[in-house]
Amino acid sequence: MxxxxxxxxxxxxxxxxxxxxxxxxxxxxxxxxxxxxxxxxxxxxxxxxxxxxxxxxxxxxxxxxxxxxxxxxxxxxxxxxxxxxxxxxxxxxxxxxxxxxxxxxxxxxxxxxxxxxxxxxxxxxxxxxxxxxxxxxxxxxxxxxxxxxxxxxxxxxxxxxxxxxxxxxxxxxxxxxxxxxxxxxxxxxxxxxxxxxxxxxxxxxxxxxxxxxxxxxxxxxxxxxxxxxxIRTVTTRQAASVCFGYTPFMHDGRFDILDIGRPCFVPAGMRMEIDRMIRQANTVLPTVIPGLTLHCDMKDDTDDEGHEGVRVFLYSQHDGTRIPFWAESEGIRRIIGILSLLVRMFNEPDTLIAVDELDSGIFEILLGDMLRTLANRGLGQLVFTAHNLRVLEVLDRRSIVFSTTDPDDRFVNPTGVHAGNNLRDMYIRAVSMGDGNGLASRTVRSHLAVALMQAGEDAE
Known part of the structure; x- marks a missing residue:
């Protein structure tokens, strides 16, 4: 290991x-x-x-x-x-x-x-x-x-x-x-x-x-x-592709992207990987989003240069209703985009999955349940960044790292957390009161209001 x-x-x-x-x-x-x-x-x-x-x-x-x-x-x-x-x-x-x-x-x-x-x-x-x-x-x-x-x-x-x-x-x-x-x-x-x-x-x-x-x-x-x-990483650059009608997709150990806005042409060798992605999604999706399944229409085709491949179109089905995958919410596209990686982390000990902004578009209760399951039962390793503080209530404090405003000491672990303490409440209180040892720079609302007003005057 x-x-x-x-x-x-x-x-x-x-x-x-x-x-x-x-x-x-x-x-x-x-x-x-x-x-x-x-x-x-x-x-x-x-x-x-x-x-x-x-x-x-x-x-x-x-x-x-x-x-x-x-x-x-x-x-x-x-x-x-x-x-x-x-x-x-x-x-x-x-x-x-x-x-x-x-x-x-x-x-x-x-x-x-x-x-x-x-x-x-x-x-x-x-x-x-x-x-x-x-x-x-x-x-x-x-x-x-x-x-x-x-x-x-x-x-x-x-x-x-x-x-x-x-x-x-x-x-x-x-x-x-x-x-x-x-x-x-x-x-x-x-x-x-x-x-x-x-x-x-x-x-x-x-x-x-x-x-x-x-x-x-x-x-x-x-x-x-x-x-x-x-080792597999998902950066914000890859995650942003979801917003532009693409979904991240693992192929031959690297990320490709699938155009989910229209039928797209892919090399024939990707057919098995797409089939695997669909099977994995349909094994896990109904447990987190009841009634939701992912489907794919694929047919053999050739591109304009005569190369053989597959024409692919993704769609979801929710309680009997068929929806083009591009019309699904960002959160669902996000979950499916990283699902194969989370499956690997859960089942394979020598795996490190690193995901930036894991919480993007995902319902916080679902996010908490997913992470608690991965922490309690997963065999591999997961490193993620997030802004949704729900996770502070479901993971052990030793699983949390805070980044700070001090460039000479960027990362700290939570201290002074005892049984029964709510780490989320403690973090919010420390940041709001300005006594968080550099955890965040407090925003002065009156200063923000004045700045917004001045910016509006400049635009006139």
Whole structure:
């Protein structure tokens, strides 16, 4: 089992520093809700998880959207950096992955990556610490790895050092992780096999093999598989598509969108995925919205270029009445759009689902019942942001994180909550009275009224 247990963010968007601990307690489940005012870093947490997934896949960090993760500086030409520190439990072993991301106008690039483990209660041990060093004369970038003794001994074998330099330059130019590069992992796997096949190894190299190379390969493989098969994120960008007549849709491990306003043409390979989505929806929907089912008309067709595919039209049926799916409420479209992800979270232990603004358009009583069920019975992990405070009454206080107005300490856990206390009432009272330790900036209604009046006068 893998669990993401902690994120520490420095220099990401409007977060100068913030630490968020994610719930993974069998007694209260593995659901973490993040609450707070607008602009206090909630969405940044979801985007950070998305960036972590790309890094651990060895995939490029995608252009402008990824670059926006790094905090801006007054000088647009000044290089900017952000640090993400993620802690995991991998089969019970505490493991940490730290990455320093930099952007200089050409995009976001990993500049330094570190992986540490703490095995069997021993002290934390660095498996690898790798950063790029620029030659002042030639301008070329060279990877530097630590612990130096261990990796110098290992990379001296079978020209591994030369390959590491080449792969580092390629990964840097392609804006992706070096450590999670498939080519590097394959090379290190072959190196491990070569060393294990030798009957007489120098003591230093044998120790480096056992203490660094083999556990590093195991960690990289597990985290890469976790990112590929277990981590899924839904950002506000994807959620907004619902408002424009599209619904998010999982296909081949990534998000596509279905046009729900008219019959749309999709590749034939998506037919089975759409069938699965319909079956899942119709298993769960009637339990949360009685009488509602989802249906789909599909027929084989070809597009204007002669490609074979399927023409798809979604509609719902409510108490015998057929309604085009685009005419359904945003809340119903939202539920169906993320339903397959929630099904995975409920049934699969090695799953992390991160959803921004989970409560958008969903009736608060239904939202509370869904989250209580996922927390009490779900096998995977769910991280979400929301504004609807109903959830504060149904989840354990240890499952709640508050974002604050302090950019140097963005996340706090509820304190002083005792049995019988209503966390929702306590939160509202703290914010309203202005004694919430930075939980929110209080709005002065008289100031707001004057500002609205002045804005109206300016419009005349």
């Amino acid at each position: 893998i669990r993401l247990t902690m994120l520490r963010l420095d220099g990401t968007k409007n977060i100068r520093h913030g630490t968020i601990r994610l719930t993974h307690d069998p007694t209260i489940g593995s659901v973490t809700g993040i609450y707070g005012p607008n602009g206090t870093g909630k969405t940044t947490v979801i985007e950070t998880i998305r960036t972590l997934r790309l890094l651990m896949l060895g995939a490029p960090l995608d252009g402008e959207q990824a670059s926006m993760l790094v905090q801006r500086t007054p000088d647009p030409h000044e290089p900017r950096q952000a640090t993400i520190h993620a802690e995991f439990l991998i089969d019970g072993t505490p493991t940490a992955y730290t990455v320093v991301l930099a952007t200089d106008g050409s995009g976001l690039k990993p500049e330094r990556e570190t992986i540490t483990i703490r095995k069997n209660g021993a002290r934390k041990r660095t498996l690898i610490d790798c950063w790029m060093l620029q030659n002042t004369e030639t301008g070329l970038l060279t990877p530097v790895t630590a612990p130096a003794g261990a990796w110098n001994s290992l990379t001296a074998t079978a020209h591994t050092g030369d390959y590491l330099t080449q792969e580092a330059a390629l990964a840097h130019s392609q804006h992706r992780s070096l450590l999670f590069s498939p080519g590097l992992r394959d090379r290190l796997t072959r190196l491990s096999g070569l060393l294990h096949s030798q009957t007489m190894l120098p003591a230093a190299r044998g120790k480096a093999l056992a203490d660094n190379l083999d556990p590093l390969l195991h960690t990289l493989t597990r985290l890469n598989s976790y990112a590929e098969h277990g």
